[in-house]
Amino acid sequence: MTAKELLEHAEELRRNNRFGEAINLYREAAAAADATDEIRRKALASVELMQEINGFVNVDLMNP
Numbered sequence: 545m546t547a548k549e550l551l552e553h554a555e556e557l558r559r560n561n562r563f564g565e566a567i568n569l570y571r572e573a574a575a576a577a578d579a580t581d582e583i584r585r586k587a588l589a590s591v592e593l594m595q596e597i598n599g600f601v602n603v604d605l606m607n608p
């Protein structure tokens with residue numbers, strides 16, 4: 545698969561809430577030999593955002 549195809553497939557997985565698989569494909573897209581700077585930036589930014597969202601903890605809800 546090309547970097548663009550990997551990116552598109554990762555976005556499809558993300559839309560279907562399959563975050564672990566999406567993160568793996570985003571990383572593959574960023575590391576692909578044919579990846580452009582735009583694809584790398586988009587893929588790595590998406591990974592960072594998903595990790596931030598998945599790691600979010602609302603301490604106010606935990607300590608009422």
